[in-house]
Amino acid sequence: MLLVTNNEKVRAAYESRCPLQFVDGGHVEVLKTVRDLVHKGHKLLTHPLAGSVKPNETPFRSVALTEETGMVDMDSLELIEGALGMLEQFKPRFQRGEDAPPKMREDFAEIDYRLIDGAIAPQIKQGE
Amino acid sequence: MRLELGEIHISDIKLGDCSKVENGTLYVNVEELRALLLEDEDLASVNFEVVHPGESVRIIPVKDVIEPRVKVEGPGGVFPGMISKVTTVGSGKTHVLKGCAVVTTGKVVGFQEGIIDMTGPGAEYTPFSKLNNLVMICEPKEGIKQHQHEHAIRMAGLKAATYLGELARNLTPDETKVYETDGVMSGKEKYPNLPRVGYVLMLQSQGLLHDTYVYGVDMKRSMPTIINPTETMDGAILSGNCVSACDKNTTYHHLNNPVIHDLLEQHGKTLNFVGVIITNENVYLADKERSSDWSTKLAKFLELDGALVSQEGFGNPDTDLIMNCKKLEAAGIKTVIITDEYAGQDGASQSLADADPSADAVVTGGNANMVIHLPKMDKVIGHIEAADIIAGGHDGSLNADGSIDAELQVITGATNEMGFNKLSAR
Amino acid sequence: MSLRVVHYINQFFAQIGGEEKADYAPEYREGAVGPGLALNAAFKGEAEIVGTVICGDSYFNENLDVAKKTVLDMISAAKPDVVICGPAFNAGRYGVACGTVAAAVKDELKLPVVTGMYEENPGADMFKTKVYIVATKNSAAGMRDAAPKMASLALKLAKGEKIGASAEEGYMPNGLRVNFFEAERGSTRAVKMLLNKLAGKPYTTEFPMPSFDRVAPGAAITDLAHTTIALVTSGGIVPKGNPDHIESSSASKFGRYNISEFEDLTAADHETAHGGYDPVYANEDPDRVLPVDVLRKMEKEGKIGGIYPYFFTTVGNGTAVASAKKFGEAIGKELRDAGIKAAILTST
Numbered sequence: 001m002l003l004v005t006n007n008e009k010v011r012a013a014y015e016s017r018c019p020l021q022f023v024d025g026g027h028v029e030v031l032k033t034v035r036d037l038v039h040k041g042h043k044l045l046t047h048p049l050a051g052s053v054k055p056n057e058t059p060f061r062s063v064a065l066t067e068e069t070g071m072v073d074m075d076s077l078e079l080i081e082g083a084l085g086m087l088e089q090f091k092p093r094f095q096r097g098e099d100a101p102p103k104m105r106e107d108f109a110e111i112d113y114r115l116i117d118g119a120i121a122p123q124i125k126q127g128e
Numbered sequence: 129m130r131l132e133l134g135e136i137h138i139s140d141i142k143l144g145d146c147s148k149v150e151n152g153t154l155y156v157n158v159e160e161l162r163a164l165l166l167e168d169e170d171l172a173s174v175n176f177e178v179v180h181p182g183e184s185v186r187i188i189p190v191k192d193v194i195e196p197r198v199k200v201e202g203p204g205g206v207f208p209g210m211i212s213k214v215t216t217v218g219s220g221k222t223h224v225l226k227g228c229a230v231v232t233t234g235k236v237v238g239f240q241e242g243i244i245d246m247t248g249p250g251a252e253y254t255p256f257s258k259l260n261n262l263v264m265i266c267e268p269k270e271g272i273k274q275h276q277h278e279h280a281i282r283m284a285g286l287k288a289a290t291y292l293g294e295l296a297r298n299l300t301p302d303e304t305k306v307y308e309t310d311g312v313m314s315g316k317e318k319y320p321n322l323p324r325v326g327y328v329l330m331l332q333s334q335g336l337l338h339d340t341y342v343y344g345v346d347m348k349r350s351m352p353t354i355i356n357p358t359e360t361m362d363g364a365i366l367s368g369n370c371v372s373a374c375d376k377n378t379t380y381h382h383l384n385n386p387v388i389h390d391l392l393e394q395h396g397k398t399l400n401f402v403g404v405i406i407t408n409e410n411v412y413l414a415d416k417e418r419s420s421d422w423s424t425k426l427a428k429f430l431e432l433d434g435a436l437v438s439q440e441g442f443g444n445p446d447t448d449l450i451m452n453c454k455k456l457e458a459a460g461i462k463t464v465i466i467t468d469e470y471a472g473q474d475g476a477s478q479s480l481a482d483a484d485p486s487a488d489a490v491v492t493g494g495n496a497n498m499v500i501h502l503p504k505m506d507k508v509i510g511h512i513e514a515a516d517i518i519a520g521g522h523d524g525s526l527n528a529d530g531s532i533d534a535e536l537q538v539i540t541g542a543t544n545e546m547g548f549n550k551l552s553a554r
Numbered sequence: 555m556s557l558r559v560v561h562y563i564n565q566f567f568a569q570i571g572g573e574e575k576a577d578y579a580p581e582y583r584e585g586a587v588g589p590g591l592a593l594n595a596a597f598k599g600e601a602e603i604v605g606t607v608i609c610g611d612s613y614f615n616e617n618l619d620v621a622k623k624t625v626l627d628m629i630s631a632a633k634p635d636v637v638i639c640g641p642a643f644n645a646g647r648y649g650v651a652c653g654t655v656a657a658a659v660k661d662e663l664k665l666p667v668v669t670g671m672y673e674e675n676p677g678a679d680m681f682k683t684k685v686y687i688v689a690t691k692n693s694a695a696g697m698r699d700a701a702p703k704m705a706s707l708a709l710k711l712a713k714g715e716k717i718g719a720s721a722e723e724g725y726m727p728n729g730l731r732v733n734f735f736e737a738e739r740g741s742t743r744a745v746k747m748l749l750n751k752l753a754g755k756p757y758t759t760e761f762p763m764p765s766f767d768r769v770a771p772g773a774a775i776t777d778l779a780h781t782t783i784a785l786v787t788s789g790g791i792v793p794k795g796n797p798d799h800i801e802s803s804s805a806s807k808f809g810r811y812n813i814s815e816f817e818d819l820t821a822a823d824h825e826t827a828h829g830g831y832d833p834v835y836a837n838e839d840p841d842r843v844l845p846v847d848v849l850r851k852m853e854k855e856g857k858i859g860g861i862y863p864y865f866f867t868t869v870g871n872g873t874a875v876a877s878a879k880k881f882g883e884a885i886g887k888e889l890r891d892a893g894i895k896a897a898i899l900t901s902t
Contacts, residue, residue, distance in 0.1 A: 045412065046413060047413060047444040051335070085478075089477050089478070090470075111237065111337060114336035119410065387745075390744075434752045436745065462748065464747045467761070489748070491747060547744050549740060550735045552719075553734070553761075554721040554722075554732060
């Protein structure tokens with residue numbers, strides 16, 4: 001499994017557990033990094049719009065992809081392009097984590113961490 | 129299964145020194161209830177307010193809304209697996225305090241939404257403005273984590289509702305409604321010529337603040353399964369969800385699921401309501417594929433002719449919704465879906481994050497991006513600073529006179545995707 | 555004082571004549587004529603038709619610019635508060651004329667306007683996102699239904715009142731989603747919709763899915779060695795300097811450029827106008843987006859018959875589907891007329 005994140009909290013928890021690409025940027029940059037990886041043949045494992053925290057609200061995003069690559073997966077491509085389109089429709093409130101007030105920033109980071117942890121912790125335990 | 133719901137009509141709530149129901153008034157002994165709730169060591173304080181329909185009051189941010197109920201006959205108790213033992217519920221007799229609710233408020237995270245206005249234009253969009261509400265402001269102890277905080281408020285709401293429901297145990301209901309369902313075989317024999325209809329109930333299940341519990345089980349850890357419609361009326365499903373105010377299903381919605389009530393109303397007349405398939409909305413894509421495969425498989429097991437699908441939340445749940453619809457239709461099961469829209473403030477943008485031509489029968493709860501002006505209220509209950517945060521975003525603005533210009537999405541239950549409201553869009 | 559309304563109708567509804575009088579030139583008459591009487595009744599004194607502009611359908615469509623100007627001048631001279639065109643019911647040319655006049659009244663005279671027609675009238679698809687079109691029945695027998703709807707919408711527009719959702723007001727959905735309260739809750743509407751769907755009876759979805767324009771692939775090319783291939787891209791490759799100023803996003807046009815002299819595209823002669831991706835690699839070697847070099851090689855090797863002398867290019871970044879469709883139709887037409895059987899479409 002390959003994890004792409006801009007959330008330090010996710011990095012701290014998962015760096016030693018699976019390959020991780022840290023993005024020094026905002027929500028949009030994470031999705032663009034993911035899109036590039038999808039073009040290189042990685043498949044999405046988690047939904048890029050996880051959660052009902054409006055995508056334009058949270059500055060943090062973590063997405064899991066397959067570590068191995070193959071043919072470009074059209075379903076993954078459609079999902080990630082759709083997610084990027086959604087961010088275009090709802091302009092981000094905070095470009096990057098540091099733009100959010102400290103207490104909110106911490107809450108956003110926690111929610112993002114919980115969402116991705118809930119999704120991938122069981123998979124990693126199974127030895128993925 | 130047969131469940132009798134005995135409704136006791138509540139027209140007022142009063143705080144006092146003895147908890148009881150008398151002549152339609154619910155009296156609450158605040159000290160006794162507070163002592164019970166503060167047994168939870170994560171809570172520092174609980175304060176109570178009573179609000180009535182038409183009062184100039186704003187409640188913010190709303191965590192959950194719960195209707196008090198008590199099981200008076202038959203197996204199990206309300207909120208099985210969470211408050212009562214996990215015994216299967218949905219049969220016998222249950223008493224309901226109708227016309228009132230427990231509303232919990234507490235700021236679990238900094239960006240929480242959820243407004244109930246008891247009067248004015250905002251009140252028209254939330255069903256909870258029509259109820260007499262016991263509002264509980266729960267403050268956590270210093271230093272507890274968000275997930276402990278969420279748990280503490282969720283449990284406080286359920287405990288309070290159970291405590292109040294208990295007051296109805298020995299009362300004579302003002303009105304009794306009987307809900308009766310049939311087994312898969314007996315239903316077929318009884319109504320051989322009626323179309324077999326099922327309800328696919330999608331439950332938000334993505335992590336902290338996004339969870340739903342069924343008999344105490346976190347739904348994201350469960351495969352789709354089948355439950356009897358009447359089980360929901362005893363609190364088999366409850367909300368641990370506090371984001372997405374306009375289209376989250378509160379516990380009140382689960383207890384009074386409008387799709388279940390409307391299908392039961394037609395059961396044996398125009399259709400044969402076979403059962404409820406509950407499924408989840410997980411983050412992991414393989415889970416989405418598996419769950420939608422399974423909900424369709426269960427629908428085929430039940431040999432359904434038609435299905436109604438209701439959604440919760442927006443964004444990635446649109447993917448689950450469309451997967452469910454596509455697979456059900458491909459299996460030859462005629463499907464209608466209920467959703468809501470994020471079409472932008474001008475209504476010109478694409479409403480859903482996913483789409484498919486098979487979704488040719490859609491009911492919408494309205495455009496959540498519509499901007500609404502919420503005038504100043506005389507009183508604000510809860511965490512007024514949350515108004516700043518809700519309104520401080522581009523979703524709205526807090527004006528100098530205390531009024532708020534915000535999108536409909538900040539109002540609790542405004543665009544509910546079970547079809548609880550009359551709001552729609554074209 | 556009641557509001558001033560000007561009404562636009564054709565020669566038929568003015569009882570001048572049928573097809574034989576369709577070349578009737580624009581004429582202004584004081585007061586209401588024909589269907590205007592029904593509208594006047596529906597205004598219930600709140601508004602009154604002060605004048606009627608009559609124009610033959612053939613005349614209007616065949617002398618579009620002159621007719622439109624004359625009609626607009628007549629309308630404007632009568633100083634209306636609101637304008638009503640039609641209804642045209644199922645009359646195609648009348649529907650297009652009503653839509654054209656209504657759109658011009660809205661855009662040029664900046665006046666509120668309502669028209670009406672049957673949903674299958676070609677004017678409906680052309681104008682329903684531009685002006686309010688009340689959906690009517692397919693014949694003049696529908697006037698009784700149409701008049702109150704058109705009158706009420708016209709009054710609201712003239713008074714500057716908030717316009718409700720299409721389902722409430724009776725106009726055709728115009729792509730803008732508007733909230734309103736239904737008579738029944740959503741679950742009840744859903745159960746009814748399901749019962750209709752199960753019974754094979756008609757039902758109307760409350761949210762039509764975006765239309766999916768699926769194109770069936772053409773037959774496979776069997777004789778590639780004698781087939782000329784055209785190149786089309788949404789990757790924004792243009793001659794150096796972008797002579798036609800194709801926009802870097804939301805393109806409003808496509809370009810058509812001669813490549814018959816080129817063996818290979820280089821940074822010296824071509825570049826990309828696209829603003830949606832990192833242009834470094836495309837600018838370094840434009841063949842990466844528009845593969846002229848490899849096709850020339852295949853041409854020399856006799857694997858393909860040749861390359862169409864012009865390539866077509868636009869920027870796909872944020873470009874409206876409607877624009878893309880228009881570009882595609884124009885490009886397709888040229889290629890079809892030139893007898894081209896194969897094209898390679900590249901994106902980014």
